[in-house]
Amino acid sequence: MLALPHLNRTLVMGILNVTPDSFSDGGDHDTPESAIEYGLKLLDEGADIVDVGGESTRPGASRPTVNVELERVLEVIAALTKARGVVSVDTQRAQVAQAAVAAGAVLVNDVSGGRADPDMLSVVADLGVGFVVQHWRGPSDQMDQLARYDDVVSQVRRELADQVDLALRAGIAEDNLILDPGLGFSKNSEQNWALLNNLDAFAELGCPLLVGASRKRFLGELLEEGSQPRPPKQRDDATLALTVLLAERGVWGVRTHSVRAQRDAIEVVGRMGGSHCAAFR
Numbered sequence: 001m002l003a004l005p006h007l008n009r010t011l012v013m014g015i016l017n018v019t020p021d022s023f024s025d026g027g028d029h030d031t032p033e034s035a036i037e038y039g040l041k042l043l044d045e046g047a048d049i050v051d052v053g054g055e056s057t058r059p060g061a062s063r064p065t066v067n068v069e070l071e072r073v074l075e076v077i078a079a080l081t082k083a084r085g086v087v088s089v090d091t092q093r094a095q096v097a098q099a100a101v102a103a104g105a106v107l108v109n110d111v112s113g114g115r116a117d118p119d120m121l122s123v124v125a126d127l128g129v130g131f132v133v134q135h136w137r138g139p140s141d142q143m144d145q146l147a148r149y150d151d152v153v154s155q156v157r158r159e160l161a162d163q164v165d166l167a168l169r170a171g172i173a174e175d176n177l178i179l180d181p182g183l184g185f186s187k188n189s190e191q192n193w194a195l196l197n198n199l200d201a202f203a204e205l206g207c208p209l210l211v212g213a214s215r216k217r218f219l220g221e222l223l224e225e226g227s228q229p230r231p232p233k234q235r236d237d238a239t240l241a242l243t244v245l246l247a248e249r250g251v252w253g254v255r256t257h258s259v260r261a262q263r264d265a266i267e268v269v270g271r272m273g274g275s276h277c278a279a280f281r
C-alpha cells in the first residue's frame with residue numbers, strides 16, 4: 001500500500017464532488033463521465049491527490065443512500081487510479097471507504113474523523129491506508145447548531161486529540177493519520193479565523209495538517225458586498241491568499257477547487273525560502 005505522500009512542499013488535494021448539491025460545485029460533474037474528465041483535468045493541472053466525494057456535506061444537506069454514493073464514486077476512482085492519479089475518497093461510510101480502496105483510493109478522508117460510522121476506524125485500520133481525521137461535531141443537518149464553544153481553539157484541539165486516540169486504539173498507524181480542523185463544520189466565520197490563526201495548537205498533536213478553506217462561506221462573508229456574501233465561485237483569489245500563508249506555515253496539504261493556481265503559489269512560496277515552521281509537517 002502506498003504510504004502517505006510527503007513532498008518538500010505543501011501538497012494540493014483537488015476537490016472532485018460527484019454530487020448534485022455541494023455548496024460551490026454541486027451538479028458541475030454529477031455523471032461518472034464528466035467527473036472522470038474533470039478529475040483528469042485536475043491531475044493535468046498538478047493535483048497531488050484528487051479527493052473524490054459522493055456526498056455533499058454543506059450545512060443542511062441530506063444524505064444519499066450507500067448505493068447511490070457507491071455508484072457516484074467507484075467508477076471515477078477506478079478511472080483516475082488507472083490514469084496513475086493518487087486518489088482519496090471523501091466519505092463518512094466504512095462500506096464506501098472499503099470499496100473505494102479496492103477501486104484504487106489510497107487515502108480515506110472522513111469529515112467525521114470516524115465518528116459517523118462505528119465501523120470506520122476498524123475498517124481503515126485493516127485497510128492500512130491513510131486516514132484524514134477531521135474535527136466534527138455532528139451531521140450536516142445539525143452542524144450549525146453545534147457551533148458553540150467557550151474557547152474554540154482549545155476545545156477543537158481536545159476533541160481532535162480524542163478522535164486521534166480512538167483511531168490509534170482501533171489500530172490505525174500514527175504515520176497514516178492526517179489532522180484537519182474542519183473549517184465550517186460546526187464553526188462560524190469568527191471561529192474559523194481563530195483556528196487558522198492558531199494552527200500550531202493542532203500541529204502540536206504531532207500529525208501532518210490538511211486545511212480545507214476553498215471557497216468556504218467565511219471567505220464569502222469576509223468579502224461581503226452590500227451585505228451579501230461573495231458567491232462561492234468568486235472566492236478563489238481569497239482562497240489562494242490563504243494557501244500562500246498556509247504553505248508558509250508548512251501545512252502538509254490544502255484541499256482546493258482551483259488546483260493550478262494553488263500549485264503555482266506553493267512553488268513561489270518554496271522559491272522564496274519555503275516554510276518557516278517545518279514542525280507542521
Ligand code: PMM
Pocket residue numbers: 015017022023024056057058090109110111132134180182183210211212213214255
Ligand atoms: N470540506 C468539505 C468536504 N470535505 N474534507 C476535509 N478533509 N476538509 C474539509 O474542509 C472538507 C472536506 C466541504 O467542502 P466541498 O463541498 O467544497 O467539498
